[in-house]
Structures are given as C-alpha cells and as structure tokens.
Amino acid sequence: xxxxxxxxxxxxxxxxxxxxxxxxxxxxxxxMKKKNxxxxxxNELTQIQINxxxxxxxxxxxxxxxxxxxFEHFALTxxxxxxxxxxxxxWTDSDWQCRTLTQPAAADPALFIEQVHQKLAEVLPQHxxxxxxxxxxxxxxxxxxxxxxxxxxxxxxxxxxxxELVARHVGVVVENxxxxxxxxxxxxxxxxxxxxxxxAAIGEMAAGIAHELNSPLTAILGNSQLLxxxxxxxxxxxxxxxxxxxxxxxxxxxxxxxxxxxxxEYLFETVSIDEVVEDVLGLIGYQLSVSGLTITxxxxxxxxxxxxxxxxxxxxxxxxxxxxRDALADSEAPQIVIRSFLAEEAGVRYxxxxxxxxxxxxxxxxxPQIFQPFFSTKERTKGTGLGLSVSLGIAEAHGGRLFxxxxxxxYSKFTLLLPLLEREEDNHGAExxxxxx
Numbered sequence: 001x002x003x004x005x006x007x008x009x010x011x012x013x014x015x016x017x018x019x020x021x022x023x024x025x026x027x028x029x030x031x032m033k034k035k036n037x038x039x040x041x042x043n044e045l046t047q048i049q050i051n052x053x054x055x056x057x058x059x060x061x062x063x064x065x066x067x068x069x070x071f072e073h074f075a076l077t078x079x080x081x082x083x084x085x086x087x088x089x090x091w092t093d094s095d096w097q098c099r100t101l102t103q104p105a106a107a108d109p110a111l112f113i114e115q116v117h118q119k120l121a122e123v124l125p126q127h128x129x130x131x132x133x134x135x136x137x138x139x140x141x142x143x144x145x146x147x148x149x150x151x152x153x154x155x156x157x158x159x160x161x162x163x164e165l166v167a168r169h170v171g172v173v174v175e176n177x178x179x180x181x182x183x184x185x186x187x188x189x190x191x192x193x194x195x196x197x198x199x200a201a202i203g204e205m206a207a208g209i210a211h212e213l214n215s216p217l218t219a220i221l222g223n224s225q226l227l228x229x230x231x232x233x234x235x236x237x238x239x240x241x242x243x244x245x246x247x248x249x250x251x252x253x254x255x256x257x258x259x260x261x262x263x264x265e266y267l268f269e270t271v272s273i274d275e276v277v278e279d280v281l282g283l284i285g286y287q288l289s290v291s292g293l294t295i296t297x298x299x300x301x302x303x304x305x306x307x308x309x310x311x312x313x314x315x316x317x318x319x320x321x322x323x324x325r326d327a328l329a330d331s332e333a334p335q336i337v338i339r340s341f342l343a344e345e346a347g348v349r350y351x352x353x354x355x356x357x358x359x360x361x362x363x364x365x366x367x368p369q370i371f372q373p374f375f376s377t378k379e380r381t382k383g384t385g386l387g388l389s390v391s392l393g394i395a396e397a398h399g400g401r402l403f404x405x406x407x408x409x410x411y412s413k414f415t416l417l418l419p420l421l422e423r424e425e426d427n428h429g430a431e432x433x434x435x436x437x
Contacts, residue, residue, distance in 0.1 A: 038068045045166070048173045050180040054078060055098035057177065058087035062096045065166065069159070071147035073124060075280060077131075078118050078143045080178065084112055086119060086146075091332075099123070116144060128152045132163050134171040143174055212256045220247045245283055249318075252311055270421060271310045273340050273351050274303040279310075280317045288336070291325055298339040304351040307423040308367075308398045313418070316394055316402070319387040320355040320414045327359030327412055334359070343417060350400065350417040357413075362406040370404060 007165075041064050048057055054076065074096075077086040086101040101119050117129045117247075134143040136316040145167050155163065199338035220285040231237040277297065288295060321336065330333035336357050343352040362370060371392045388402075395402040400418040 011093065031082075031156050039200040041065065041068050042166065042169050045169050045173060048177070050173075050177045050179070054085070054087050055100065057174070058089050059096040062089035062091075062169065066091075069163065069166070070149075072150050073127065073148040075116070075120060075129075075146040076143065076174075077112075077146065077149065078174070078178075079112060079141070085152070086115060086116055086125060090124075113144060116146065116240075120146065120148065121427050124148060126150060128180050130155065130163075132167045134167055136171070136172055142178065143171075144171060147277060181425045189273065206254070213250070213254060217247055218249050221251070222381045242286060249283055251313070268308050269310065270305055271308055272303045272305055273313075273353055274299050276310060276313050277338055277340070277353070280314050280321065283314075284318060284321060287412065288321065289324055291328070292334060293325060293328060294333070296335065296337045298337065300342060304340055304342060305352045306398070306418040307421050308418060309394075312394045313398070313416075316391040316416060317353070317355070321389065321417075323414075324357035324359065324412070326357055327357050327361070331359055342420065345417070349420040349422070351420050352415060352417050354413055354415045356411060358411050361410045361412055362404070363408050367404065367406055371402070 044064050045061070048060055052060070058074070058076040061076060065071075065074065073087050073091065074089045076089075078082055079085075084103055086103075088099045088101055089096040090099065091097075101123065103115060103119050113131050113133075116131065120127070120129055129146050129148050131144045131146040133141045133142055134145065145163070147163070199283050221244060223245065224240055228237065228240050228244065231240060246318065251260055277299070281295070285295075321338075324336050328336070334357070338354065339354045339356070341349045341351075341352040341354070392402045395416060395418070398418050400416065402416050404412065404414045406412040
C-alpha cells in the first residue's frame with residue numbers, strides 16, 4: 001500500500017510541488033527580511049545630526065550602508081563653492097576611520113566624478129570606485145557617494161536601484177546639513193556685526209567717559225604727589241604711593257580703551273619683556289600678594305626685546321594676572337608662574353610670555369569663546385568680558401598672537417607671542433623650544 005502511495009505522488013507531482021512551494025516560501029521570507037533590513041537602514045539615515053561634522057557624517061554613513069551594500073571602503077564627497085572635498089572612510093579592526101581629501105575645483109563640473117576617482121586612486125590604488133551623485137531639490141549636483149571595491153564588478157539592477165534610493169535619502173540629509181551650515185555662518189556674521197556696533201558704541205562712550213574722569217583723576221594724581229612730598233618717608237607714604245599708582249593705572253586704562261576703540265596708531269619703541277613684567281608687578285604686585293598668591297618668575301636670559309607699545313603690552317599682562325588671581329580665589333595653594341621664552345614658529349622668532357595658574361580652569365566648551373567681546377565666565381558684577389578681547393586686539397596689532405590652554409579644575413595658561421627684535425648676539429645664542437610650561 002505504501003508503494004502505491006509513493007507511485008501516486010510521483011505520478012501526480014505532489015512531492016515536487018511541495019518542495020518547490022517551500023523553496024519559494026523560504027526565498028520570499030529571506031527577501032522580506034532583506035527588504036526590512038534595507039528599510040531599517042534607510043530610516044536610520046534620517047537620524048544623522050545636521051550639526052555633525054562631515055567626517056562624523058561619513059563614518060556614520062559607512063557604518064550604516066555596510067549592512068546592506070557590499071564595499072571595502074566608502075567616501076562622501078561634498079562640492080561647496082565649486083571646491084570638492086572627499087571624506088574617505090577606511091575600515092580598521094573595530095571602526096571606520098575617516099580621512100579628508102581636498103582638491104582644486106574642476107573647470108567643468110561634469111569632471112568632478114573623474115577628479116574624485118583620481119584622488120581616491122592615489123590613496124587606494126588597488127581599488128575600483130563606483131559613484132552616484134547627490135542631487136538637491138532643484139536637481140543640482142552637490143556631492144557624491146562612492147563605494148570602493150578591491151575587484152572590478154558590475155552592480156545588478158536591484159543593487160543599482162538600492163544605491164540610487166540610498167543616494168536620494170542621503171541627499172536630503174546632506175542638503176539639510178549644508179543649509180544648516182549656511183544659516184550658522186549668517187548668524188555668526190550677524191553676531192560679528194552686532195559686536196562691531198557694540199564696540200563702536202563703546203568708542204563713543206569711552207570718549208565721554210574720558211572727559212568726565214580726566215578732571216577728577218588729574219586732581220587725585222596732583223594732590224597725591226603734593227602729599228607725597230610732605231610725607232617723605234612717613235608711615236602712610238606707601239599708601240599714598242599706592243593711591244598715586246592706581247590713579248596712573250586708571251588713566252592708562254582709559255587711554256588704552258580709547259586707543260583700541262578708535263584703532264589709533266600705537267607709539268612703538270624697543271621694549272624688554274622683563275621690564276614690562278617688572279613694571280606690572282610693581283603696579284599690582286601688592287594686590288596679588290595680599291590675596292595669598294605665590295608668584296614665580298622664570299625669565300629668559302638674556303632679556304628678550306620686541307618693538308611695540310610698552311603700555312599696551314603692560315595692559316595685556318595686567319589682564320592676564322588679574323584673571324589668574326580671580327581663578328585662584330578658592331584654591332588651597334594658589335600659584336602663578338610667569339615665564340618668558342624664545343619661540344620659533346614657521347621660521348619666525350617670537351618673544352613668548354606665559355602666565356600659568358593652578359586655579360579652576362576653563363570648561364572645554366567655553367575655551368573657544370573666551371576671546372569674544374562681552375563673553376565672561378565671571379559673575380556679572382566681576383567682569384565685563386572685554387579684557388581678553390581687548391588684549392587679543394592689542395597682540396594682533398603688534399603682529400603677535402594670544403592664545404590659551406586650560407583644563408577644568410586643573411590649570412589655565414595664557415601665552416603671548418610678539419615678534420622678536422633681533423640683536424646681533426642673538427644670532428649665535430641658543431634658542432628655546434616653543435613648548436612651554
């Protein structure tokens with residue numbers, strides 16, 4: 001009976017039909033899983049942060065697309081202002097590492113893909129590139145997706161359609177990122193214009209303030225000088241000298257603010273950085289000492305000279321020292337280190353002066369903003385946010401630089417570089433490396 005059943009199944013084809021049915025069912029299930037995975041990845045592409053950097057975006061795209069497309073390496077090319085920049089993602093042992101490849105603009109935009117492939121071939125000579133354009137809503141090409149394979153291969157119809165679908169979704173995200181960057185740039189320009197207007201207003205205010213303060217300051221300075229003559233070496237003479245020095249400092253601050261706001265010419269002369277530090281400590285050294293600070297000086301030998309305005313550079317050093325004092329307000333063992341050194345950068349020699357403190361430090365996210373006008377990490381009653389921005393302007397007017405490095409709850413170090421005034425003996429002297437404490 002069993003043999004008869006087998007014969008009937010063979011004659012009717014029932015067995016083969018079942019096998020074919022199950023094979024087709026398994027194929028359809030696998031295809032459904034494959035399509036669902038592709039849809040899931042395409043949906044993930046919309047999660048790209050519009051404020052991410054292009055290397056971050058490229059690495060994210062490579063990680064997602066590698067789940068549904070076969071490639072060894074991946075590149076995202078952005079054409080902005082006629083200049084193509086490619087972000088090549090190379091797979092390492094655990095993640096995608098991104099390299100930026102910039103290149104000059106092509107005379108014909110139609111040659112961009114060929115130009116990109118040539119640039120990628122210089123880095124990965126044994127690979128073959130397949131690119132698909134990224135198009136805007138106005139059908140303008142602003143970039144490319146490039147898949148790199150070790151062997152030359154021809155994508156089938158299904159894979160080609162998938163790549164084009166991916167390119168359309170990625171194009172929307174990348175276009176949004178470009179629009180976000182354009183808006184950000186416009187906001188920054190507007191902010192700069194607002195700050196320029198504020199600085200212009202400060203210039204007008206400073207002129208009026210100078211006239212209002214000069215008269216009482218003249219009386220304070222004149223009367224304190226007369227009293228100093230009568231006191232001679234009396235017990236209150238140091239206090240009167242302090243009053244006189246503070247009056248002189250106030251007058252210098254007003255003059256500096258006027259000079260900076262009006263962008264007037266500075267009176268330049270040959271100045272020793274040692275003398276600048278000495279004068280500043282003579283002016284505010286008492287204020288620092290009563291705060292319980294330990295001040296260490298490490299000055300270069302011989303003394304370094306620069307060509308500039310003594311009063312302007314003194315103002316920078318005063319600002320840096322007072323900022324350091326404020327940062328050390330709650331420190332157990334407050335310390336300030338003032339160091340001068342000889343630095344060389346891009347073949348140019350500089351007089352370097354660094355002010356180091358072991359205070360509260362500056363948060364990493366605030367460090368790029370500290371030189372902006374009106375930005376301050378201090379309480380509103382303790383800072384105007386103008387000290388560092390004015391100091392940066394003075395440094396740049398001298399052909400130098402002012403920059404900072406800091407670690408929150410660790411330290412802060414501000415470094416001033418001014419073009420060195422060469423002396424004959426300096427040409428045979430030893431140089432100090434740029435790396436300073």
